[in-house]
Amino acid sequence: SGHGGQNVQKVATAIRITHKPTGIVAICQDERSQLKNKEKAMSVLRSRILAQEMERQQRERSDARRSQVGSGDRSERVRTYNFPQSRITDHRIGLTVHSLAQSLDGDIDGIIEALLEEEQTQKLANVQA
Incomplete structure (x- = not known):
């Protein structure tokens, strides 16, 4: 019969x-006690919800x-710096900039903006999918 025996079947707790x-x-x-069962069930439910959320x-x-x-593959290129042609190519977004010297001096706003724009596009595509 288990815990409570006949009492478990007899009482609606x-x-x-x-x-x-x-x-x-x-x-x-x-x-x-139905109250103790309710407290236990709520505790179990809270822990299950927390586990699912985590x-x-x-x-x-x-x-x-x-x-x-x-x-980490060697073939996975991020950027190529071509000094003879004064060119930087970002392979992730397909951007080519012909101002290598300025970029190396810190003028990389155009590259950063293009990367952020691509990231935003990817996020929107993931939300819509």
Whole structure:
């Protein structure tokens, strides 16, 4: 018969709580008191919701990190500095700038703006997908 024996079947003290936004369900019928069962079920439900939220955040962080970090492959070029032609090519966004000396002196606003614009475009594409 388990805990409580006949009393468990005789007395209606079991609790089932459903978190509507996530659909997570917690059931408790361990105690003879409905109030204690409710407290236990709420505790279980809170921990399950917290675990799911932490897992979601961890997944988002790892996805964001994966998108920022490359594979480390040598063929994965970021930028090429061509000194004879005074040219910089950013291979990630396909941008070519013909002002190598100014860029090396710190005038890289055009490159940064193009990278930020591409990042924003990628984020919008991911949201729409």
